[in-house]
Amino acid sequence: MARLKTTHDVFSAIGEPKRRVLIEQLVLKEMSVNELVDVVKWPQPVVSKHLSVLKQVRIVTERRQGRFRLYRIQPEELRPIQEWMHQFEKFWGGSMDQLDAYLNNLQERDSDEQS
Amino acid sequence: MARLKTTHDVFSAIGEPKRRVLIEQLVLKEMSVNELVDVVKWPQPVVSKHLSVLKQVRIVTERRQGRFRLYRIQPEELRPIQEWMHQFEKFWGGSMDQLDAYLNNLQERDSDEQS
């Protein structure tokens, strides 16, 4: 037949670049729709519609507070993606890049505390 | 205006479930089109078309060998996704699941060597 709905699949949901931008903002902090509009500079309905998709796939939740609707990320819902990515890790740089990065980070933090 | 092409974006490319299935197979080993058809049981043109998209975004490369075309995964191309996912790791299970797993692994290997 034709294409399939992206609105019920986490993988497709993050396939849309604007939705990734919204996610990147909401990772930083819970925000209202107009706060997001201020940041991304898209028309409010565009933001609301993408949020609606993200809400349907449960990547975000909505919390009402007076006139505002506060959107918050639900990182657990993105786990399937992380898990799907595991299958590639064995190909990557000695297979332990992330660990290296993390250890380096720890070291840097240690030095910071000592200084 | 309207939607954007997925054919030039790694994130959108893996948004399509059938393409993820093909990737999952090609991670295991380089395969020809008909080998893939045998595995997934879809019409050959369907497989070829999805491979074409994956080739355009460079997730796979094609190598000709006689009448066959062997497709091989290019894991580096999926790195941007892995990197994008990093931003969520701090939310997950003590924030250091993967590291914990790795350290445990190291320890086990140490014990093995000692035994």
Add this chain to the structure above:
DNA sequence: TCAATATATTCTCATATAGGCATATAAAAT
């Protein structure tokens, strides 16, 4: 050369949106 095999391409159709615009809804403030 001709047939067989392996794969890509073209054409068509159905459908899923992304975004624009206008408007509806809902809560708060006056």
Add this chain to the structure above:
DNA sequence: ATTTTATATGCCTATATGAGAATATATTGA
């Protein structure tokens, strides 16, 4: 009650594209 503020919805259009069917292309073999 009326207005203002915050957000969602509905309608419309353009376009992307997944899949089916038929066909084209390319390579090997007889």
